[in-house]
Amino acid sequence: MVGEGTTTAQVRSLxxxxxxxxxxxxxxxxxxxxxxxxxxxxxxxxxxxxxxIPLDGVTAIMGPSGCGKSTxxxxxxxxxxxxxxxxxxxxxxxxxxxxxxxxxxSVRRHIGMVFQRPNxxxxxxxxxxxxxxxxxxxRSRAVLTDLVEESLxxxxxxxxxxxxxxxxxLSLSGxxxxxxCIARALAVRPTVLLMDEPCSALDPKATDRIETTTRxxxxxxxxxxxxxxxxxxxxxxxxxxxxxxxxxxAEFGATKSVFANPCCDQVAxxxxxxxx
Amino acid sequence: MIAQVIAANPRRRRLAQRIxxxxxxxxxxxxxxxxxxxxxxxLANGASALSWEFLSQFPRKMMTEGGIYPALVGSFYLTxxxxxxxxxxxxxxxxxxxxxxxxxxxxRVIRVGVxxxxxxxxxxxxxxxxxxxxxxxxxxxxxxxxxxxxxxxILPILIRASEEALQAVPMNFREGALALGASKWHAVRxxxxxxxxxxxxxxxxxxxxxxxxxxxxxxxxxxxxxxxRLPEALSDKVMALPYxxxxxxxxxxxxxxxxxxxxxxxxxxxxxxxxMNLGAVTWRARVRRRKQW
Numbered sequence: 001m002v003g004e005g006t007t008t009a010q011v012r013s014l015x016x017x018x019x020x021x022x023x024x025x026x027x028x029x030x031x032x033x034x035x036x037x038x039x040x041x042x043x044x045x046x047x048x049x050x051x052x053i054p055l056d057g058v059t060a061i062m063g064p065s066g067c068g069k070s071t072x073x074x075x076x077x078x079x080x081x082x083x084x085x086x087x088x089x090x091x092x093x094x095x096x097x098x099x100x101x102x103x104x105x106s107v108r109r110h111i112g113m114v115f116q117r118p119n120x121x122x123x124x125x126x127x128x129x130x131x132x133x134x135x136x137x138x139r140s141r142a143v144l145t146d147l148v149e150e151s152l153x154x155x156x157x158x159x160x161x162x163x164x165x166x167x168x169x170l171s172l173s174g175x176x177x178x179x180x181c182i183a184r185a186l187a188v189r190p191t192v193l194l195m196d197e198p199c200s201a202l203d204p205k206a207t208d209r210i211e212t213t214t215r216x217x218x219x220x221x222x223x224x225x226x227x228x229x230x231x232x233x234x235x236x237x238x239x240x241x242x243x244x245x246x247x248x249x250a251e252f253g254a255t256k257s258v259f260a261n262p263c264c265d266q267v268a269x270x271x272x273x274x275x276x
Numbered sequence: 277m278i279a280q281v282i283a284a285n286p287r288r289r290r291l292a293q294r295i296x297x298x299x300x301x302x303x304x305x306x307x308x309x310x311x312x313x314x315x316x317x318x319l320a321n322g323a324s325a326l327s328w329e330f331l332s333q334f335p336r337k338m339m340t341e342g343g344i345y346p347a348l349v350g351s352f353y354l355t356x357x358x359x360x361x362x363x364x365x366x367x368x369x370x371x372x373x374x375x376x377x378x379x380x381x382x383x384r385v386i387r388v389g390v391x392x393x394x395x396x397x398x399x400x401x402x403x404x405x406x407x408x409x410x411x412x413x414x415x416x417x418x419x420x421x422x423x424x425x426x427x428x429x430i431l432p433i434l435i436r437a438s439e440e441a442l443q444a445v446p447m448n449f450r451e452g453a454l455a456l457g458a459s460k461w462h463a464v465r466x467x468x469x470x471x472x473x474x475x476x477x478x479x480x481x482x483x484x485x486x487x488x489x490x491x492x493x494x495x496x497x498x499x500x501x502x503x504x505r506l507p508e509a510l511s512d513k514v515m516a517l518p519y520x521x522x523x524x525x526x527x528x529x530x531x532x533x534x535x536x537x538x539x540x541x542x543x544x545x546x547x548x549x550x551x552m553n554l555g556a557v558t559w560r561a562r563v564r565r566r567k568q569w
Contacts, residue, residue: 077455079451079455084378105457106457108457112455115451115452117448119449119451119452120452121449122449131458132456135457135462185455185456
């Protein structure tokens with residue numbers, strides 16, 4: 001397959017992280033929240049959420065509208081604090097370190113994000129993907145060119161765009177734009193990739209491609225995906241966290257077992273589409 | 277009440293619609309009519325004065341003959357100076373207001389201040405320029421004083437246009453950049469600002485058109501009745517197109533003999549504004565086509 005060298009490098013780094021986690025923290029969770037609560041002004045969006053995101057595989061965050069799933073996801077790369085009057089309680093640990101006390105910029109270098117609506121910059125495809133590396137000081141044209149190719153291959157977009165990297169990213173289709181955004185996030189070689197309903201603005205075919213890409217990426221890094229689509233969670237995720245109204249974590253576990261045996265009626269109701 | 281009665285009756289409603297539509301059309305047409313009338317008067321009276329010599333020569337014989345060259349150059353100096361001074365301040369203010377300020381009382385006060393500044397009559401700027409730049413700072417009646425006064429005049433226009441242009445940049449551009457580990461300033465510099473350029477440019481043209489046509493702010497701060505040479509330093513007095521028209525029409529000893537020169541100069545001023553506006557609109561359209569979101 002394409003990008004063989006980088007893929008093995010990434011897998012190796014995943015293995016190294018796993019070893020490091022087991023040896024130093026006796027854990028397999030790359031991100032751990034402990035009694036994490038989050039407030040927008042007086043409104044509480046998350047309530048005492050305690051969970052550990054496994055290093056391996058795709059973790060889906062699900063729940064009815066307004067249950068705080070996006071808030072939880074955005075807490076992992078500190079995007080929530082861009083809005084005024086927000087407040088966090090509890091802790092989130094990333095590789096054992098307190099994420100909430102770390103420097104937001106370096107957190108975001110290790111934890112990348114793909115947004116609900118494709119948001120490529122009004123720049124060329126190349127400049128979009130090279131944006132992150134440039135932010136982090138990479139100037140060498142050769143290094144950037146390699147990174148752009150590697151990232152576009154990992155996002156399964158290289159073959160479609162390799163001949164017109166100078167074209168505006170906004171001239172691409174919605175699905176392609178979203179894969180540019182995935183490539184852009186991958187270009188800084190993050191350890192974790194956050195995806196906030198990445199397919200909700202896309203048609204079924206584009207959705208299918210993104211899902212396949214996501215599965216492949218999960219071989220190389222940790223993926224956390226917010227989705228309101230049960231089928232999608234079933235297809236893509238290995239673990240699922242179900243949040244319910246009020247920002248309470250109702251259940252967290254392997255997707256198959258949660259879907260087969262929900263822990264309580266509320267989760268069962270949600271999973272059967274009886275509300276939300 | 278009346279609105280309800282009208283709405284209840286379909287025939288009346290149609291009539292009301294027709295009346296409203298007619299009124300709107302007439303209003304729109306009257307704006308065009310006014311513009312047409314102005315253009316016609318200017319062309320009919322001033323076109324005969326236009327020639328290459330008119331643009332490239334100094335006035336002669338007590339300004340009853342010759343051209344407007346020094347006034348043209350002077351207006352260019354004053355306007356360019358005003359933009360060079362005002363644009364950096366305006367951009368900085370707009371970036372702060374749009375990207376960094378977090379709302380609250382102070383920001384509201386500053387916004388009200390900026391808007392009030394835009395509403396201050398231009399003669400007040402002229403007097404302020406005279407009192408502050410000419411007298412207190414001792415710049416004298418000069419290109420420098422005039423440019424600074426005009427800069428104050430266009431500052432609020434530039435701030436408002438730039439701020440609106442920045443606000444129009446989608447929030448998710450900022451989020452995308454920040455999520456990649458960019459600092460706020462980096463995101464503003466590399467993503468937000470470039471996307472806002474077309475809007476800022478529109479504001480710039482509005483500001484320039486305003487500055488180039490103003491008489492009151494430069495009357496006491498920069499303008500000379502007549503000069504035999506072009507200004508050579510920032511401390512020199514300068515002729516300027518609107519002031520030149522003003523003095524030819526009111527203070528020249530032979531003002532009735534220079535009608536065609538006055539209209540010719542006014543036509544040139546109008547033409548310059550028109551060309552700048554058209555240029556900016558075309559450029560903006562081209563940039564917009566390239567960057568659509």
